[in-house]
Structure formats: structure tokens, C-alpha cells
Amino acid sequence: MNSIKQTCKNVKTLVDSFLNSTTPIFCTPTDEPKDTEAWYSTWEDNYIGDFLNNSVVKAGLKKIADFYCAKQLDVLLRHSxxxxxxxxxxxxxxxxxxxxxxxFVKMPKLYITYQIFGINALSLEVKGHKLILLSRMATIRLNEKELRxxxxxxxxxxxxxxxxxxxxNGLLDTFNTSSEIFGPMISDTIEVPMKRWCRQxxxxxxxxxxxxxxxIDAVTNLFLKLGMESVCSAYNEYKELEDAHPHLQTRFTELKKIHKTIKVNR
Known part of the structure; x- marks a missing residue:
């Protein structure tokens, strides 16, 4: 546990150093209405969540994401x-x-693109802009409830x-596989809880x-279109622990557990 805490402390120091080496972030007070919070969310007891919610860490991570993703996003949007x-x-x-x-007070911009294959969608936040990319295939093959x-x-x-x-998390995957020294440390102290946090x-x-x-029937139909299998093997369940994205069957099982308790205005 001490090694985990020390690693988090070191990462915070690294992020703070990156933050101080780039353009300062200034927060301007505003009275503008805010989006409703995600009241439906639940989080497990995972120290990585506290780490990610740290204001200094969050600001640093945003700068890192902007640095690595801005150019790729510009290319993608030109074809959307x-x-x-x-x-x-x-x-x-x-x-x-x-x-x-x-x-939502302000709708995130949504783009229809051929650059995302199959029935798929992607959310991004780059340089303070909230974006959603929706594949052209999704607009063709999904009915209204599935699109919703x-x-x-x-x-x-x-x-x-x-x-x-x-x-x-995606950058960590790259760093983990490209560094013989830091790879194991990242996997043991950051990557595993990070992926568990991402799955939640x-x-x-x-x-x-x-x-x-x-x-819920529309969700069933959508997941089947996305390739959901009726049964997950023990091997697949084991491999899922290494993924940041849970399998469709796991997602559907989790949703079925609580869908009757979620308030929906029909």
C-alpha cells in the first residue's frame, strides 16, 4: 500500500511539473447555468478515483490530452x-x-463521420470543447430508441x-508496452485500478x-447488433479484467440489475 501511495505521489508531482512548464490555467468565475450532474453514477472504493478528481491532476491531464489529441481530431473533423x-x-x-x-444546458457538438467504422460512437473533450462523433453506419442501421x-x-x-x-488511459497503454522499466510499475499500481475505474x-x-x-428491449436489440454473445466464457471473463471497456454481455447484465430502479420520463 505504501508503494501505491508513493507512486501516486510521484505521478502527481510529474503532472504538476508538466502543468507548470506550460501555459498557466486561469479559472474565470461565471454565473452561467451548469449541466445537471450525473446523479445516476455509482463508483467503487478505488483510490484512483480520488487521484483523478484532484484539481491539479485534472488540469494537467487535460493539457496532456490536448497535446496528444488535438492534431488527430482536426484531421478527423475535416472528414465529418x-x-x-x-x-x-x-x-x-x-x-x-x-x-x-x-x-444539459449546452449540447456538445455532434459530428457524423465515415472515419469511425461499424455501429459506433466516440466522446471527446479537447481544449475545453465537448464533442461526440457518430458513425454514419449508426445513423443508417439504428432505429430511434437505439439511437437514443x-x-x-x-x-x-x-x-x-x-x-x-x-x-x-490510452496513453498509459502505449507507455506501458513501450517501457521495460516503467511498464510493470504502471501495470501494478496505476493501470489495473484505472481500467477498473474506466469499466465502471x-x-x-x-x-x-x-x-x-x-x-430495455431496445438495448437488447442494439447490443445484439453490436455482437453481444448469449454466454461469456470463463476465459473472456478473465481477459475482461485487463480491458478498460467491459464486454457487451457484462454491460447488459449490469444494466438489467438496476434498470427498473432508474427513473425514466416516458
């Missing part, structure tokens, strides 16, 4: 089209209703305020998706 009422009126209505149901779930899921990530942590955030985002969808 922004969702507008004039260009996608039906989808715009659905998205607007999802944002209202979850309590997938859009609500991505909005749930924004509402939890944890997207920068998912980005940094996916369960929470699914709850946001269900709030927008309100139909």
Missing part, C-alpha cells in the same frame, strides 16, 4: 459533418431531446466529466443511455 437541424432534422430532434432529458441509447451513453461520459481520464464509467454511461432510451 456537424449535426444541424437543417441537415439531419430527425437525428437533431432525437439528440436535442436526449440532452434535455439528461439536463447510444447518444445517451456518449452524453453520459460528458456528464460524468471523465473523458480526459479515458484519453490518458462505462456502466454509468449505459445508465444515461437507458434514461434517454427507456426501453
Amino acid at each position: 459533418s456537424e449535426l444541424k437541424a437543417s441537415s439531419y432534422p430527425q437525428l437533431y430532434r432525437i439528440y436535442k431531446e436526449c440532452c434535455k432529458r439528461l439536463g 441509447f447510444i447518444l445517451g451513453h456518449e452524453l453520459g461520459h460528458h456528464q460524468q466529466g471523465n473523458l480526459v481520464c479515458h484519453t490518458v 464509467s462505462e456502466f454509468n454511461a449505459d445508465r444515461a443511455g437507458y434514461i434517454c432510451c427507456g426501453d
Whole structure:
């Protein structure tokens, strides 16, 4: 436990050093209305959550994410089209209703793109801008309730305020595999609890998706379209512990446990 605490302390020092070596962050007081908090979220007792919620750490992680992701995002958006009422009126209505149901004051910008394959969506927060990318295939193959779930899921990530942590988790994966010295240390003290934290955030985002969808049968159909298997093998369950994203069957099982307790305005 002492080694874990010391590692967290060292990482905080590293992030603080990065923060001080770049442009300072100034917080301007504002009276603007804020989005509703993710009241549906639950978190396990995981020290990594306290670490990630530290204000200095969070500011540093945002700068790291901006540094590594901004250029790639610019390229991606050049091959995407922004969702507008004039260009996608039906989808715009659905998205607007999802944002209202979850309590968003300002809708994150949503882009339709061919750069994401299959039925898929992705949430990003870069340089203070909240974005959602939705694959063109999703707009073609999903019905309204299924779209509500997938859009609500991505909005749930924004509402939890944890997207920068998912980005940094991806960077940790790269660093872990490229460093013989620090790889094992990252895996033991940061990566494992980080991935467990990421999996919980996916369960929470699914709850946001269900709030927008309100139909567990529609979720079943969507997950089947995404490739959900009826039974997970013991090997798959073991491998899941190494992943930041839980398997579809695990996500569906978790959602079924509580979907009747989630308040949904139909």
C-alpha cells in the first residue's frame, strides 16, 4: 500500500511539473447555468478515483490530452459533418431531446463521420470543447430508441466529466508496452485500478443511455447488433479484467440489475 501511495505521489508531482512548464490555467468565475450532474453514477472504493478528481491532476491531464489529441481530431473533423437541424432534422430532434432529458444546458457538438467504422460512437473533450462523433453506419442501421441509447451513453461520459481520464488511459497503454522499466510499475499500481475505474464509467454511461432510451428491449436489440454473445466464457471473463471497456454481455447484465430502479420520463 505504501508503494501505491508513493507512486501516486510521484505521478502527481510529474503532472504538476508538466502543468507548470506550460501555459498557466486561469479559472474565470461565471454565473452561467451548469449541466445537471450525473446523479445516476455509482463508483467503487478505488483510490484512483480520488487521484483523478484532484484539481491539479485534472488540469494537467487535460493539457496532456490536448497535446496528444488535438492534431488527430482536426484531421478527423475535416472528414465529418456537424449535426444541424437543417441537415439531419430527425437525428437533431432525437439528440436535442436526449440532452434535455439528461439536463444539459449546452449540447456538445455532434459530428457524423465515415472515419469511425461499424455501429459506433466516440466522446471527446479537447481544449475545453465537448464533442461526440457518430458513425454514419449508426445513423443508417439504428432505429430511434437505439439511437437514443447510444447518444445517451456518449452524453453520459460528458456528464460524468471523465473523458480526459479515458484519453490518458490510452496513453498509459502505449507507455506501458513501450517501457521495460516503467511498464510493470504502471501495470501494478496505476493501470489495473484505472481500467477498473474506466469499466465502471462505462456502466454509468449505459445508465444515461437507458434514461434517454427507456426501453430495455431496445438495448437488447442494439447490443445484439453490436455482437453481444448469449454466454461469456470463463476465459473472456478473465481477459475482461485487463480491458478498460467491459464486454457487451457484462454491460447488459449490469444494466438489467438496476434498470427498473432508474427513473425514466416516458
